[in-house]
Every structure is written in C-alpha cells, then in structure tokens.
Amino acid sequence: MATVLGSHGLTFRQDYFGDPPAWTALVALLEDTFGIDVSIQDRFGGPDPTSMPFGYFDENGVCAANFSVFSMPMMIDGRLVKAAGFQSGAVRPQWRGRGLYRELMNRAFGWCDQQGFELGILLTDKPAMYEPYGFKVLPQQRFLGAPPPAETRFVGTVRELSLDNAGDIALVRRVLRERTPVSSFFAVMAQAEMFLLNGFFDPDVRLTYLDQFEAVVAWKEDETSFQLLDIAGKTIPPLSAFFGALDQRPDRVEVCFPPDRLDWRGKPEPFPSDISLMVRGSAVGLSGPVTLSPMAEF
Numbered sequence: 001m002a003t004v005l006g007s008h009g010l011t012f013r014q015d016y017f018g019d020p021p022a023w024t025a026l027v028a029l030l031e032d033t034f035g036i037d038v039s040i041q042d043r044f045g046g047p048d049p050t051s052m053p054f055g056y057f058d059e060n061g062v063c064a065a066n067f068s069v070f071s072m073p074m075m076i077d078g079r080l081v082k083a084a085g086f087q088s089g090a091v092r093p094q095w096r097g098r099g100l101y102r103e104l105m106n107r108a109f110g111w112c113d114q115q116g117f118e119l120g121i122l123l124t125d126k127p128a129m130y131e132p133y134g135f136k137v138l139p140q141q142r143f144l145g146a147p148p149p150a151e152t153r154f155v156g157t158v159r160e161l162s163l164d165n166a167g168d169i170a171l172v173r174r175v176l177r178e179r180t181p182v183s184s185f186f187a188v189m190a191q192a193e194m195f196l197l198n199g200f201f202d203p204d205v206r207l208t209y210l211d212q213f214e215a216v217v218a219w220k221e222d223e224t225s226f227q228l229l230d231i232a233g234k235t236i237p238p239l240s241a242f243f244g245a246l247d248q249r250p251d252r253v254e255v256c257f258p259p260d261r262l263d264w265r266g267k268p269e270p271f272p273s274d275i276s277l278m279v280r281g282s283a284v285g286l287s288g289p290v291t292l293s294p295m296a297e298f
C-alpha cells in the first residue's frame, strides 16, 4: 500500500507485514509498550496472515503508533459469524494525546465495515475509549462444578505436548486448522496464532493431546483450582473422557468457555476482570453465555 505523510510528519502505512524492517519496528513498539515479544510468533509460522496493520512510522523507521485487525471467524448462537479482532493498539509516549490513535481507530473500523465484517471484538482495560465507536462490554462468565465421573472406557493415547518441540507445534497447528468450535454459543472457529502465543507466554498452561478425539486440551491447575481453558479438536471429547484420560481428580472444575459441548453442566458465575470484552456489530444481542477462551485472548 502506498505510504502517506501525515500532518504530524509521520508516515502512514497499512498492510506492511511483508516488509521485515516494519514488522521489526512493530515488535519493538509492542515490546516497549506491553513488555511482550511477539517476534516469538516466527517460531510458530509468523504473524497471522489475515492481519491488517495500520501504523505510523517516523523518518528513521520507528513505529510510533499501530492498531491491527485480524480475521477471527466465530461460532455464535449456532451461526458462523464473520468477526474481526482488534489488537496491538499502542502509541509511543512522546506521540500520545495528538489524535494518532483516533485516526488509526477510524481507519481500522472503516476498513472492517468495507470488508463486510459483521462483528468487531476487542479486549481492553480502557472500555470508555471504544464506546464512541459503538463497542459495548459483554460480561463474561465461567462455569464451576464437580468433575464428572471419569470415563473408564478411554482407550486412546494421551500425550503431553511442548511448544518447544517443532513436531508438537506442527501437531497443534494442524489440530487448530481442523478444529470444531469448542462451543456453539460463543467460540472461535479458526485462528491459530493466539492459541500458540497464549500457550507459550503462560508457562502454567498444559497441552494434552487425546489421539482418540484428535484434540488438544489446554488446562491448568494450582492448589485451589483446576481450569479447563480450551479444547482444539476435530471432535470435542466429553469432560468425562478428558478426566478418564488424565491422571487428575480435582474436587472442582472451572470451565473457561461455554460448556455446551462437554456433556457436563457447571454453574455460571460472573468472571470479574480488569480486561473487558467488547463487541460492535449485529451479534451484540446474544442469547447464550459469553466467554472467550483464555487461549483465544489477544
């Protein structure tokens, strides 16, 4: 895309991930702003190919500001929804308060409308900033209950995966490509990059492969809780099969996505968080429970 010099002396660029120095400049902006190194994605096959970044660069190639959109098809209320996620919103401190982010938001939201996305989704600790653009906060829930009796007929192989192992990364990527949405109420249909990044950044996340279901189960536990974070699989195993396969017997389970496909019922509880899930578009009046799996967070 042709570059445009703005009135602030910065150059606007869109769709610039094909230019390695510009990608490196964005990595630096996100590292300086959020303290995370997204270049680790190179190990997992690179940034999401559907990403559409909007950014401002100075004359030395420093990325002063950015806001990105990526495609994140969702299953919502039993329907495939063409959704877009917004992420990597940051402006370097010396450039803040001059309307740069406003310009980038307008460009990104306008681009999404042109592309025909039905729904925009973002996670933020500054919900007021997005309300003028039609975003609304969706309260999230978690589901708590006793684990089901373990399935004794579980016959398949169970294997712990490591994101330090290239073969395991390839397996997770394949499963993510072929996955069935983990819920019919509210779940990501396709999007591999965030699952891999979230699994990598949180060392407590365990990934267990159940070959009988061709499914990777993401979970974690501490002294007080056992959390089921997500299941990426060709089929979704019932919760009883997962506990049959696993050498674990917690008193209580917390499921971090709507559990309608788990053949198990948990009590929905509000999930208070500093980070709000916001949506904009036609699916705002959802009927089912809303919870974005922590493995899909962005």
Ligand SMILES: CC(C)(COP(=O)(O)OP(=O)(O)OC[C@H]1O[C@@H](n2cnc3c(N)ncnc32)[C@H](O)[C@@H]1OP(=O)(O)O)[C@@H](O)C(=O)NCCC(=O)NCCS
Pocket: 033, 089, 090, 091, 092, 095, 096, 097, 098, 099, 100, 101, 102, 103, 123, 124, 125, 126, 128, 129
């Ligand atoms: C938040 C951030 C991106 C704003 O960038 P900026 O270029 O200073 O923002 P702008 O000057 O374009 O302001 C855009 C609008 O957002 C509002 N805004 C700016 N910072 C805000 C904040 N912290 N909380 C709420 N609203 C805010 C402005 O008042 C302005 O509103 P207006 O259009 O009605 O005048 C920047 O401060 C930043 O990078 N912060 C750290 C990272 C971060 O929080 N990113 C957002 C992740 S959701």
